[in-house]
Structure formats: C-alpha cells, structure tokens
Amino acid sequence: MDNTQQSQWRKAMSEFKTLKKRRWSKRQKKEALWGLLFVSPFIIGFLGFMFLPMLFSFVGSFTNYNVTNRMDFIGLNNFRRMFTQDELFTTSLYNTAYYVLFNVPLTTAGGVFLAVLLNRQIRGIRVFRTIFYLPSILSGVAVYVLWMQLLSPSSGLVNTILSWVGISGPAWLFDPQWTKPALILMRMWSVGGAMLLYLATLQNVPRQLYESAEVDGAGSFKKFLNITLPMITPIIFYDVVTSTIGAFQIFQEAYVMTEGGTGGPANSLLFYNLHMWNQAFVARNMGYAMAMSMILFIIVLVLTFINLKLAPRWVHY
C-alpha cells in the first residue's frame, strides 16, 4: 500500500506542476475567478476571524496584555511562568490529556460499532438511525444540565439503573476520581455525528468483496475485520484527527458543570481551555492566556503531524 500511495502522490504532484506551467485560456481564467469567488466567504472569514486573531495571539503571548490598558513586551516570561510556576497549568494539561486519551478512541469505536449495527437491512432501520443520530443535534447547556441530573448520585437515572443490577454507583460529578469518566461517558451520547459518516462509508464498501469472502467461508467477524475495517480506514483516520483536535478544545462542558468554571472537585475538571479562559477573563491575564493558546496550538500541531505520519501504516486508500 505504501508504494501505491507514494506513486499516486507523485502523479498528483507532476500533474500539479504541469498545471502551473500551462498557459490559461480566457475561459479557464474566468472559471478560476468564479471558483475563487465561491470560496471567498471562507477565505475572508478565515483571514478575518482566524488568521488575524491567531497572529495577534502570537504577538500578545510575549506581552502582559490585559485587554484594556496594558500591553508591554515581557519576552518569554509568560512561557517561563507556565512551565516553572503555574501549578494549575500542569493540572489542566493532565486533565485534558486524560480526556483526549479516552474520549477519542471511545467515540471512534462507538461510532464504528453503531454504524455497523445500523447498516443492517432490517425493518424500521431508518427510524433507528434517526433515533441514534438525534442526540448529536442537541447540544449546549441544556444537555449538560440534563446530564447533571442523570448523574445525580442518589436520584439520577444512571445510578438508579446501576442499582437494579446491584451496583452502587459512584458520586460521579462530586467525586474527583469519577468526574472525568462521567464527562467521557456523557460525550458518548453525541457519537451520532461520527456514526453518520461511518454509515455513509459502509454503504460504499463494494458488495462483491463480501460475496467472495462468503464463498471462501468467512464468518461475519472475519468479514468485518478483513473487509469492512480496512475499507473505512480513511474515514476513521479523518475522524481520529478531527476528534483529537476537538477533544483538546473541551471547555463548555466543564464550564457549565463546575459552577462558573471553578474546575470541579480537586480541580479534576480544570481543562486546558478552562484554565486559559480563567486566566483571560477572571484574572485578566490575556497575554498569559494567549501564550497558553500558542502552546496548545503547538501540541495539537505536533499530534496531527504524528497522526499524518503514522497514517500510511494503517490507512488504506
């Protein structure tokens, strides 16, 4: 697979080069212009709302900016404070890493699992697909408040159901050992988005592969392992990359579920972005928060780079 991929890449590059050299006809130019016009909302949005703020953040990370009346250049002080003095920086980084480590594999596996189940041709399957997708269109504070009630230690639905099978459930959001698992569990609720992607891909897996495998006597598990899974690896890869980036940005859940963003019991829900937000808007250390955002950017960049480098080993295009 490695080789074919490389050759494909080379082919694409050489085509791109000839494209560059080719002189464009009037019609092509016009078409290109139209193309640019159509993507311009994104380009303008990206420049105005992403690139410029990022650039400003980069500059601000070397200052003691407080949003209103202070912006002095202080060199690397913010970064020094982050790595040598700020106790909560390491806590927040640990909490976030923990969350990413469990959330990404679980939501990916959950998405694939659900999609495979919902790919069956049985009566009423469309209804089931809708039901499983529905939670992911609900979002925001209402869902978190709902979950706070579901996870309530004595009267919550989760512990009530656990008690039916003789398990005395934990105190979830009140016990620092269980706060992060509770949040990870909660996030599984919106696995529907990824599921939809997988479902679409599953329907594109050629039937004849399964048929020939059946002729060879493969069972459903073998078919799944050797046909389904390899065929959907590009989407798994896409899902892993985007959900890793998304998981690092966890904020809203913790902000809502820990009264005003205090970080929960023993700071167990003090995620990176929550600490950053507190620094920016509670302590008015916007410069420090900007420096934190730069570090997060680098972490995510490195992880995405590693993901891309590892991809050819397991992703089959």
Next chain:
Amino acid sequence: MNKISWGKKMRYGLVLTAAPLLLAACGDGGTANEGGGDSPATDGDTNNESGEEVSLEFWSFWGSGPRRDAIEAIVEDFNESHDTITVEYVYQPWGDIWTKALAAIAGGNAPDVIVQDINSVRQRAEGQEATNLQSFIDEDDISGDFYPQLWDTVVYEDEAYAIPFNTDTQVIFYNVDALEEAGLDPETALATWDDIEETARTLDEGSEGNWETIGFYPRWNIGADVWALNADGGVSWFDEEGNVAINTPEKVEALEWLLEWQDYYGTDTINQYEAEFGQGVADPFISGLVAMRGQNINYYTNLKENAPEDFNFGIAPLPEFEEGNGNWSWGGGFVLEIPENTAHPEESYEFIKYLTSPEVQERFGLNSFDIMANMEANENLMTHEELDEEGQMVYEMAHQNLESTVITPVPLNAPDYISLVNTQIDAAFLRQKTAQEALDDAQESVENLVEQYQ
C-alpha cells in the same frame, strides 16, 4: 448531457450554500451597525444643558422573573420622570454579560451603565474599564448611604469607581418545628459551633445509609472559606494589609472541625444529598430531611416558591466560633458601573443615583427579596406594610447580619488565587492531607502566586 446537468446542479448548490453565508454576513454587519449607530448619534450631544435628548444603554443579567419586572418598571418610571434622558434596558445572559462588556469596552462601543460583580471593581478600575466616579461623589457624597464594607469594594486608590446595588449574606435556615419538638430554643441552640453541633446530634435520626433526619451539615451551601473566616474573626484568606493569611491556627481548626463533620455523616451521604439542594420541592430542607442548613439569605425566595404554606422556618446568623468571637459571615453582590470612555457619564451617573436611591432600592427589594446595598432601603423594608411577617424578618435578619458580613474582593496581587486554595482544601476533604498540611501548602502556593504577579 448528464454531466452538464450535474455541473449545473453543483453551481446551484454552491449558490444556495453561499447565499445564507453571505446573508448571515450582511445580517451581522447590520446589527453591528445598529449597535454602533447609537454612539455617533449620541456622541454629538455630550452637553445636556442644552436640553437635547440623550439615550443610555443599560445592561444587566436580570432576564426573567420578579427582578426583570422590577427593573423594567423602574426604568420606565425613570424615563417618564426625565425629559432629556431615555434609558434602554438590555438583558444580557448571565454567562455572557461580563465577557461581552469587556469586549465592548475594549472595542470602544460599551453600553452606558452595566451591572457588575462587586468583587472585581478594583480589577476593572486598575484596567481602566470603569469610569472614575469620584468627582460626582465629591459633589454629593452618598458613600454613607451604603453598608461600609460594600462601599469599600468600589474604592480603588481612594477613589470610587462604582456604586453598590445589592448584596447578600449567608445565614442558617432552621426548621422551627423540628427544634420545638426537640425542646430547643433557637437563640441558644445555634449560638456557637459547639451549640450547633450538639443541636445537630439531638436532631439526627437514623444512621449511615438510612437517615431520616440530618441535623446539620456545615458545608451544604456554605464554603469552607466562609467557616474559616468565621473562625478567624472575619479575616478572609487575605488579611487587611493584603498579606496571605491562609494557615492561621483558627482556620486550621475550622477545617479540622469540618473534617469531623464529614467523617460523622460520611461522604456517600453528603454527596448524595448535596446534588438535591435547590431542586424545588425535592430540596431536602423543604422535605424535612435536613433540619438546619446554611445558605444565602436570598434562599428565602426558594422557600416562598416551593415550600408548603405551613412550612415553619427561622433564620439565625452563622454560629460563633467561640462565644464573643462574632457571628462572622460572608456576602457578595453587584454594583453599577459606567464603562470608561462612554459619551454620557453625567446622565449615566444620574441614572445610577436614581437606581441606588432609598425609594428605588426599596422598590426593587420589595419585588425581588434582594438585600439592597442602601441601608435606608433595607431598614424601610424591615417594617414595610406590603411584606408579611416572614418577609420583614428576612430584611431584619439581613440588616443585622450585614454588621458582621465580610465581602472578599479579588486581590489585585493574586486575582486567580482561589483555585489554588480550593485544590488544597479538596485534598484535605479527600483525606490526602491533614488540615494543617493542606492549609500550609495553600499558603505556600498563594504566596508563590503573589510573587508571580510582582
């Protein structure tokens, strides 16, 4: 043929997807212009002497219920009684208002008056986010109208930057019937820490896993920080000179006392009921499961809404650490501020003065049961004929309790210290550290933080 029609489809598709985006972009621009349009129009008439009309934008987070009704009626009355000033009341959601305000101030299109948090006035004064009001105070000194500790919070480098609006104070609510049945007199049963502990043991019924009545658990809705300042003669984590005062012997003792309570009832029981406070009729205090609980005095509105008619409750100050130590309690509140660089500070101040005058404060309190910052207003409410006995009692209790209520503004030399302290306190309650170790570590962490800000 097929190909062409597909291409066409694509193009239509693109136009269809792009259109809402463009429209949304235009829409945004439109609202932004509307917002901004106010300022140039009103920029010209800074001088109100000429009798020109000035319109003010007033932001608060009172979006529903009696507070919203009250403030809207008050604003309407103000507009009717002032020919040249029109106030427009704008509701901003609780979660957004102050970040929005910060962005608006930084962007130069701030509203004229904002309801802000009482604890961070100095922070905003230092950051030049709020207008210095000292010249108005010099002209007409109203500082004596307010509870002194509230006024203290608005003063930065000897000058005022806000006017206090309302406040709150923490007290003990007790079930009168439960105490009477046990033959206890609230006056003496809740006087000191030892008294309340003894009372709780008398009222306790049942045992671990099977409680019928829980007498009292001090950390239900009253923080360890409040018990610590109660024990330490009203000194919060920072003393009056601004020094870190976390591991004082009294505070260590307070934390040890709280740990004993935790051991007594057990964390399972505590966590179990904690989630249910404030959930309307399921509230364990209303259902009679908990006989005494600490809470902001404004909890009265919950009781009024959810408790049955014959529910008989009383209010007492937080018990004294030891006799003669003082019933120290803690409170918060909100202030009215004029953001820096707005066009009409004089008219805005006139509006603020109106909102903080005794009559208007009284009116707001009457409708919302908020404890007002203006002393005269609270005193009037103590005997107000429109309030029933319970309502009058709430104001009487509040007025009395405010004498020993401490407000803890964010220290400028360590604005984000609280998470550091909470981490250590949580460690103590998780039994990872002793009370002494936890507070020693907190002391060190916060001192280290203060250094980071120097």
